Amino acid sequence: MPSFRYLQLDVFPASLGGGNPLGVVVGAHGLSAETMQRIAKWTNLVETTFVLPAEEAAASYRLRIFTPHSEIAFAGHPTVGSAHAVLDTGFAHARDGRLVQQCGAGLLPILVAGDGDARTISVQAPPARILRHGVEYGALRAALGFAETGRLPPAFVEGGRRWWLAELADEAGVRSLQPNHTAIKALAREDACMGLCVFARCANTQYELVVRAFPGGAGIVEDPASGAANGLIAAYIAQREAQGALARGYRVSQGREMGHDAELIVRIDADATVWVGGRTRTIVDGRIDWPGG
Numbered sequence: 001m002p003s004f005r006y007l008q009l010d011v012f013p014a015s016l017g018g019g020n021p022l023g024v025v026v027g028a029h030g031l032s033a034e035t036m037q038r039i040a041k042w043t044n045l046v047e048t049t050f051v052l053p054a055e056e057a058a059a060s061y062r063l064r065i066f067t068p069h070s071e072i073a074f075a076g077h078p079t080v081g082s083a084h085a086v087l088d089t090g091f092a093h094a095r096d097g098r099l100v101q102q103c104g105a106g107l108l109p110i111l112v113a114g115d116g117d118a119r120t121i122s123v124q125a126p127p128a129r130i131l132r133h134g135v136e137y138g139a140l141r142a143a144l145g146f147a148e149t150g151r152l153p154p155a156f157v158e159g160g161r162r163w164w165l166a167e168l169a170d171e172a173g174v175r176s177l178q179p180n181h182t183a184i185k186a187l188a189r190e191d192a193c194m195g196l197c198v199f200a201r202c203a204n205t206q207y208e209l210v211v212r213a214f215p216g217g218a219g220i221v222e223d224p225a226s227g228a229a230n231g232l233i234a235a236y237i238a239q240r241e242a243q244g245a246l247a248r249g250y251r252v253s254q255g256r257e258m259g260h261d262a263e264l265i266v267r268i269d270a271d272a273t274v275w276v277g278g279r280t281r282t283i284v285d286g287r288i289d290w291p292g293g
Contacts, residue, residue, distance in 0.1 A: 002030065002031075002289070002290060002291065002292075003287045003288070003289050004025050004026065004027060004028060004031075004287060004288050004290070005025070005026040005027060005089055005285075005286075005287060005288075006023065006024070006025055006026070006284070006285075006286055006287055006288035007023070007024045007026065007085045007088070007089070007282055007284065007285055008021065008022070008023050008024075008045075008282075008283050008284035009021070009022045009023075009024060009081045009084060009085065009280050009281065009282055009283060010280065010281045010282075010283050011077040011078075011080055011081040011084075011225060011278070011280045012077060012080070012225040012227075012254075012262040012263060012264050012278040012279070012280070013261065013262060013263070013279065013280075013281055014253070014261045014262055014263035015261045016281065017260075017283075018224075018255065018260050018261030018262055019077075019224065019225050019255075019260065019261075019262050019278075019280070019281075020046065020077040020081075020223070020224050020225035020226075020255075020260075020262065021045050021046070021283075022045065022046075022047060022048070022049065022077060022078055022081040022082070023040075023043040023045045023047075023048040023049070024048070024049050024050075024051060024081060024082050024085040025039065025048065025049070025050045025051065025288060026051045026085055026086070026089050026091055027051065027052075027091065028050035028051060028052055028064075029052050029053060031050065031290075033064075033071065035290065035292060036048075036050050036064060036066055036071075037066055037070075037071065038290075039066075039288070039290060040066035040067065040068055041068045041069070043068075044068055045068075046067065046220065046223070047065055047066065047067055047072075047075055047077070047078040048065075048066050049063055049064065049065050049066070049078045049081070049082045049085075050063070050064045050065075050066070051063060051082060051085065051086055051091055052064065054102050055102060056102055056107065058100055058107055059100045059101065059102035059107055060086070060092040060093075060094075060095075060099040060100050060101065061086050061091060061092045061099075061101065061102065062101075062102040062103070063078075063079070063082050063101050063102065063103045064103070064104075065078045065079075065103065065104070067218065069219070071104075072104070073103065073104025073105045073160070074103060074104060074105035074108075074126065074160040074161065074228065075161070075227065075228050076123065076125075076226060076227010076228040076229070076230065076231060076276055077225055077226070077227045079101060079103070079108065079110070079123045079227065080110075080121050080122070080123055080227060080276075080277055080278065080280060081280050082101070083099055083101065083110050083112070083121045083123070084119075084121055084280035084282070085282075086099070087099075087112065087119075087121075088282060094112040097111060097112050097113060098110065098111060098112065099112060101123070105126055105160050106126075108123055108124055108126075109123075109124045110122065110123050110124070111123075111124075111275060111277070117279070117281070118279075119279065119280075120265060120277050120278060120279055121277050121278075121279075121280065122265065122267065122275040122276060122277025122278075123227065123275065123276060123277060124273060124274070124275055125159060125160065125228070125231030125232070125234065125235065125274040125275065125276055126159045126160035126231070127159055127235075128157055128158065128159025128160075128231070128232050128235035128236070128274075129157070129158055129159065130155050130156070130157050130236065130239065131155075131156040131157065131158055131162075132155070132156050133153045133154065133155050133156075134153075134154060134155075134156070137154075139183070139186055139187040139190050139191075140154055140164055140166070140187060140196075142180060142183040142186070142187070143164070143179070143180055143183040143184045143186075143187045143196050144166055144196070144198075145178070145179075145180055145183075147166075147168055147173055147177055147198070148168060148169040148173055149166060149167060149168060149169065150167035150168050150169050150170075150200060150201070151167060151201075152167045152236065152237070152240055152241075154166040154167075155236055156191060156193070157232045157235065157236055158232075159228075159231065159232050159235060160228050160231070160232075161193075161194050161228045161229070161232070162191070162192065162193035162194060163193055163194050163195065163196070163197045163213075163228075163229050163232050164187060164191070164193060164195070164196045164197070165196075165197050165198075165199070165229075165232060165233055165236055166196065166197070166198050166199075167198075167199055167200060167201075168198050168199070168200045169200065170200050170201075171200050171201075171202045171203075171204070171210045173200060174198050174199065174200045174210045174211070174212055175210065175212075175256070175257060177198060177212065179196070179212075179214050179222075181214065181216060181221060184196050184214045184216040185216035185217070187216070188215075188216045188217030189217070192217075193217055194213075194215040194216075194217045194218055194228075194229070195213070195214045195215045195216040195217045195218070196213075196214045196216070197211065197212070197213040197214070197226065197229040197232070197233065198211070198212050198213075198214075199211045199212075199233055201246070202253070204253075206251065206253070206263075207250070207251040207252060207253040207263065208245075208246060208250035208251055208252075209233070209246070209250050209251070209252045209253070209266075210252070210253045210254070211226065211229070211230060211233065211252050211253070211254045211264075212254065212257060213226040213229045213254070215229075222257070222258050224254065224255035224258055224260035224262055225254050225255055225260065225262035225264060226254065227264065227276045227277075228276075230252055230254075230264050230266060230276050231266075231274050231276045234249075234266045234268055234274040234276065235272070235274050237268075238268050238272040238274065239272065242272070246268075247268060248267070248268050249265070249266050249267040249268050250266055251263060251264070251265055251266070252264040252265075252266060262278075263278055263279075264276060264277070264278045265277050265278050
């Protein structure tokens with residue numbers, strides 16, 4: 001019976017168990033896409049990834065990412081967590097503090113800083129563009145309900161994934177938001193996007209932004225730590241407030257409203273390149289036995 005190294009990870013935890021769970025099957029060559037999908041359905045995690053040898057000379061490894069229902073080209077926390085897995089298992093090694101991941105979104109540079117529990121891994125977010133603004137857009141207004149919006153107008157942004165982003169007036173407004181999930185699903189269907197992500201600026205010594213993400217388009221009520229969505233928020237801020245207080249990066253708190261406690265670290269370079277990352281902890285390290293390819 002084929003046997004593969006399997007890690008279950010806690011990605012972006014501010015405290016143990018506070019991050020976003022991820023399953024990683026390492027050295028998955030020989031598994032068909034159908035088998036990968038069955039394994040991802042069985043793990044029943046938001047995403048399960050499969051690490052494969054690179055097919056391009058510039059890449060350190062190749063990654064396939066599956067939800068329980070389908071394969072996706074890119075997602076933030078699976079990318080960061082899988083980079084942690086390839087380093088810990090020796091499947092790939094960083095060169096000058098860098099890895100390059102080959103995936104459905106192309107070749108993605110990854111930065112590795114530090115060692116052990118203090119190590120942080122950051123992925124370069126795909127380029128983003130603002131498709132439109134619209135607080136008065138009917139489906140968006142229904143999804144936001146009576147929430148008071150903040151400094152930046154809501155925006156529909158694309159980059160790796162597509163999300164509606166809405167800045168709310170303050171941290172309390174984000175944390176106390178009672179989302180209309182039916183309206184968010186309708187918004188996601190109407191615009192073929194993930195759903196709605198809300199954020200607010202914070203007067204806090206531990207983080208500068210609080211985020212909540214509602215990916216109704218993926219059949220998920222709320223996401224405890226959203227790498228791709230945070231990448232889009234950062235790109236939006238970089239485009240609209242190039243000289244602002246957040247223009248070179250910040251720390252994000254996410255997930256507390258659903259019993260998690262995640263911390264994401266955002267870096268924005270002078271050319272507006274966005275990096276999203278944080279720490280990852282290995283919780284389970286074992287093997288997965290799965291007959292057939």
